[in-house]
Amino acid sequence: MKQLLNTLYVMTQGSYLSLDHETVRVEVNGKLQMQVPLHHLGSVVTFGNVMISPFFLGKCADDGRPVVILSRSGRYKCRMVGKTSGNVLLRQAQYEAVRDKGKAAAIARNMVAGKVKNARQVLMRGARESDSPEEETALRKASEIHADTLFRLKSICEIDQVRGLEGESAAAYFAVFDQMVKDGDRAAFAMDNRNRRPPLDPMNALLSFLYTLVLNDCISAVESVGLDSQMGFLHALRPGRPSLGLDLMEEFRAVIADRLALTLINRKQITEKDFEPRPGGAVYLNEDGRKTVVVAYQKRKQEEFFHPILGEKVAFGIVPHVQARLLARHLRGDLEEYTPVLYT
Known part of the structure; x- marks a missing residue:
């Protein structure tokens, strides 16, 4: 491994x-x-x-x-990639689960619950570390919205409702995200909202780049166990879209990518000089910036945390593969439900 x-x-x-x-x-x-x-x-x-x-x-x-x-x-x-791996019966079970609206919604609900819980941990940590009472209050209010989302998710059975709650929590999260940047760097990394294709400010450019790295690892994870990366539960199916990879990534965005982005900025490992503007208002990391982020991401993957399901410490880089295997076991009927990874 x-x-x-x-x-x-x-x-x-x-x-x-x-x-x-x-x-x-x-x-x-x-x-x-x-x-x-x-x-x-x-x-x-x-x-x-x-x-x-x-x-x-x-x-x-x-x-x-x-x-x-x-x-x-x-x-x-x-x-x-090479030949398709895994048992064709597993992919058959995956396709059947996607068509089963109730089962698909249950899997998506648990994935979103994992995402919201982990994002709430990031917000609460930011509130504890804040030196400003106003910022601490804003971050705690956003964490309360996430707590309310977790409560409401318990009774949701429709996929569109799951997506709606996920969108509400994400909006609250990114509305205060730049308040976790230290004062001296906040102006350079201010963001009004999450934007992409293209990113329009340095913070969005950094997050988009990190999400690309995480997504690649998640696609590899789901395909390594024999699942179809395009057949997801939370993200709508579109030609060429790695919906299941995007689904799996939701649980890891906050604890792997978002925390790393904040660390790089607050430690001044990434600064304004690591970005370059493009025609049309787009902003991207330059070559030096990309190298810095890739090295930091590789180090982050080596760090370990306690996985509550496995009952032992695992490296962050292994977690997508662990979760893909848990999803495969659920689809095969070996586990009653899919349990997301929770970072504490």
Whole structure:
């Protein structure tokens, strides 16, 4: 499982990846920059103009190692994998559950409950650490909205109602999110609301980039157990949309991506100089900023916390795979319900 924590991110433009026996070679302008033993890698992610040898791609396909292609700014392009893994009966059970409105709503409800509970933990921590009574009050009010959402979710049986409550809590969360940024950096990272495609301010640009990294890991997790990443329960089905990956990511947004974004900003590891404006008002991380975030994200994946279902400590990078297996066991009928991960 330690292999799953290791992702090779290649961001240097003009890089060339090839395979030398069981070692990945990374060259730039014909010069060797690094070598990595292939068995240490769980996946490969490239940004922009990065070339990959067909032989290396074939080896990754044979091993079931995903290769993800992103634009230079981190926008998702495609994902290459080998043969479909897992038992076809599991995917059949997944499709049947998606069609069963009651079962689909129950799974989505639990996923949203996990998201709301974890987001509430972030808000309450922010309130405890705040030096401003006004900000503390605002953060606690937002956490109370989340507590009310958790109470209301218990009696919800319709998927549209689940989505509605999720939207209400998300709006309350992002309305106060920048108040968890220290005073000196708040003006640079102010955000009126969550926006994307494209992000219009540095905070949204940072969050979007981190969510892309988390989503890639969640898609790998659901596909590694044999589930169809496009057949989700909470997110509506659309051609080419990794709905189940997006579903699974909801539980991890706050504790992995959002907390990391705040840490990077408050420790001044990410500043205004790490962003660049684009035509039309878009804002993206520049190359130095992306490198800083990727390194921090890899370190975050190595950190451990106590998983209440497993009853032991696990690394954050392994949690999507644990949750995907729990979902698969529920769909097969081995577990009565899907239990989301809760961070305490």
